[in-house]
Amino acid sequence: MMEDEEFEFAEDLEAILHLTPEVQLAIEQVFPSQDPLDRADFNAVEYINTLFPTEQSLANIDDVVNKIRLKIRRLDDNIRTVVRGQTNVGQDGRQALEEAQIAIQQLFGKIKDIKDKAEKSEQMVKEITRDIKQLDHAKRHLTTSITTLNHLHMLAGGVDSLEAMTRKRQYGEVANLLQGVVNVLEHFHKYMGIPQIRQLSERVKAAQSELGTQILADFEEAFPSQGSKRPGGPSNVLQDACLVANVLDPRIKQEVIKKFIRQHLSEYLVLFQENQDVAWLDKIDRRYAWIKRQLLDYEEKYGRMFPEEWCMTERIAVEFCHITRVELAKVMRTRAKEIEVKLLLFAIQRTTNFEGLLSKRFTGCTLTDVPGQKKAESPLDSTNPFLEDEPGEDLGTEKDEDLTKPRKPKAPDNPFHGIISKCFEPHLYVYIESQDKNLGELIDRFVADFRAQGPPKSGTEEGGAVLPSCADLFVYYKKCMVQCSQLSTGEPMIALTTIFQKFLREYAWKILSGNLPKSSSNTGGLTISSLLKEKEGSEAAKFTVDELCLICSILSTAEYCLATTQQLEEKLKEKVDKVLVERINLTGEMDTFSTVISNSIQLLVQDLDAACDPALTAMSKMPWQSVEHVGDQSPYVTSIIMHIKQNVPILRDNLASTRKYFTQFCIKFTNSFIPKFINYIFRCKPISMVGAEQLLLDTHSLKTVLLDMPSIGSQVLRKAPASYTKIVVKGMTRAEMILKVVMAPHEPPVVFVDNYIKLLADGNPETFQKILDMKGLKRSEQSSMLELFRQRLPTPPSGSDGGPSLSFSTPTPEQESSRIRKLEKLIKKRL
Secondary structure (H helix, E strand, O other), rough: OOHHHHHHHHHHHHHHHOOOHHHHHHHHHHHHOHHHHOOOOOOOHHHHHHOOOOHHHHHHHHHHHHHHHHHHHHHHHHHHHHHHHHHHHHHHHHHHHHHHHHHHHHHHHHHHHHHHHHHHHHHHHHHHHHHHHHHHHHHHHHHHHHHHHHHHHHHHHHHHHHHHHHHHOHHHHHHHHHHHHHHHHHHHHOOOOOOOHHHHHHHHHHHHHHHHHHHHHHHHHHHHOOOOOOOHHHHHHHHHHHHHHHHHOOHHHHHHHHHHHHHHHHHHHHHOOOOOOOOHHHHHHHHHHHHHHHHHHHHHHHHOOHHHHHHHHHHHHHHHHHHHHHHHHHHHHHHHHHHHHHHHHHHHHHHEEEEEEEHHHHHOOOOOOOOOOOOOOOOOOOOHHHHHHHHHHHHHOOOOOHHHOOOOOOHHHHOOOOOOHHHHHHHHHHHHHHHHHHHHHHHHHHHHHHHHHHHHHHHHOOOOOOHHHHHHHHHHHHHHHHHHHHHHOOHHHHHHHHHHHHHHHHHHHHHHHHHHOOOOOOOEEEEEEHHHHHOOOOOOOOOOHHHHHHHHHHHHHHHHHHHHHHHHHHHHHHHHHHHHHOOOHHHHHHHHHHHHHHHHHHHHHHHHHHHHHHHHHHHHOHHHHHOOOOOOOOOOHHHHHHHHHHHHHHHHHOOOHHHHHHHHHHHHHHHHHHHHHHHHHHHHOOOOOOHHHHHHHHHHHHHHHOOOOOHHHOOOOOOOOHHHHHHHHHHHHHHHHHHHHHOOOOOOOHHHHHHHHHHHOOHHHHHHHHHHHHHHOHHHHHHHHHHHHHHHOOOOOOOOOOOOOOOOOOHHHHHHOHHHHHHHHHHHHOO
């Protein structure tokens, strides 16, 4: 019965203590617990199964039940203590709440009293200040009225005086009075609805209009458009009239300036008409001399008549420039066939010199279109002409000494740059055509000089050095580029770039590629007896030493051209307008010079490679089957080493300034020689065991020489580049492995095939066939060997499209025979 009561109590308790997930989560955060009994999803069955997982564990059920009952009693005690404590807390809380309510009521009463007193104080202050505010408003209105009446009196009197002075042409007094009247009238803008005020405003406008018309008439009378200047020079009346024009509508000032400048330059239009002989380009100096005299005459006679802020001297000069540009463009269109490059450059130089003179004399404040300022180039210390400082260069020819004296200021510092000289831009095709012709003659002279002087000689400073014509070409390019950029930074620069591209290609093919020695296809042949009789130091290479020096010089020159062409492209992009930068591209010309470099290196490689061919042919014809003992290195090895020692030091010395291309030569030669050497090894058949040992000794000697080839014959020992060493080691190691496979006995066949697969990472049956041919096996034996080889090959990985991929593995000590150890001793003794 007690158990039933406990069960009912548990159900009631579970119904009462059913908590929401939010409350359960809050409890877990405040009282974290790892006890399974505290979990919200507690399952009694799973908990009991955890306590008693097996039947044997039921033996301690009494202990478990006692522990649980003890825990229940402790929880009951804790709950009882908490419940009793909460009883007293509730009583204290109710008492504290009552006290708080009483305090709030008292505070509310005090706040109400303070608010009532504040309202009474505010009402009292308003009564005190009401009269003071009325007095302040009255004072402000009275002051405004008196000020307005005073301004009205001044305006009425000023308008009357202004009209009287205008009729008497008293411009000196009018200038000061008019400015004051205009300032006073601004105070009456909001009173324009009053008829009297509106009438005064209309009288002021009428006076201003009358003054403008009157001043223009006075200037027209003093400086008639179609007559001569007024005798006696300017008057004080006109000087004061200019001060009045400053206050009037800006249109009056502009009209006065326009009439005066037109009258002042009317003589220029007559003297330098299009049909006059003095208007042509060869007498362009007279134009600038005339305006200089006129400016001096203006300063002397009329300098004080116009206000300084009008900048009349600069305005006259600027208007002269605009008229001159139009007139020169007109006369050049009419006589375009008479324009020669020398005459054009003369006119441009004189014009740019005059523009430079204007920049020194004036600020350019009257110009509406001032060229943007560009950042000046910082000079760099280099022999490259495009990395040097660029002073203002002469636009004339070298033969005309007068044209070399004046220097044109740099365009970025000159706001007047192009104000006249822009008219020459449509005719710059004459200059471009001239440069095309000059560069063609320059290339032809380079070709003739090269044929007359001959190639650089070995043992001289010119051997392997950059050809002098290369520097001359780029110096001329720089001069043309600077000249053209001073003339125009638009389409003419693009046309000049096209000319540069044309002659860069011509230089590459006519001077560089055209003078490369031609390789011969006749390699000849050497017999064993000729190799034995060949004296040390005899020439076997196809190219002479001078020809090798020439190839190195052309290679160095092409490298210089490649780097300098890149600098030329950058400089052209700096000089040309930003919108045209994308049209400058010298990548094709740089690729041409790269091709010359590649061809030069290939010629050097073919030369040395062909020199070694007779020795390799002799190697393949030696009777390797009849070799009886291993001796010193074979004669063909001595011949190959001799050619390497003859050629490589010459190339290294001549390519000292281009070390990276010497390294490329070494890499390309080994990439060509080693596969060819291996191919000739396969031709050495049949070969005996002793012959294979001798050939292995020769291979090791060649490997040693190839590893030292970059520094061979040099007093300074320098470690070869890692990339080169890797190629030599990999290639010559394969040759050694081939010979070791040949030396290994072919019985039993399984061991031989496995050794081949381990020593040579090559799953090609053709290579294996060549090994069997070198060993001299019969066709029947070869067939069984090939079949066994195909069976023993490792299975290629899935997805591979080639033959079986074999990993290289070095031979184990057990695979090395006694003959190989003997061979190593001979090699050490030889070294």
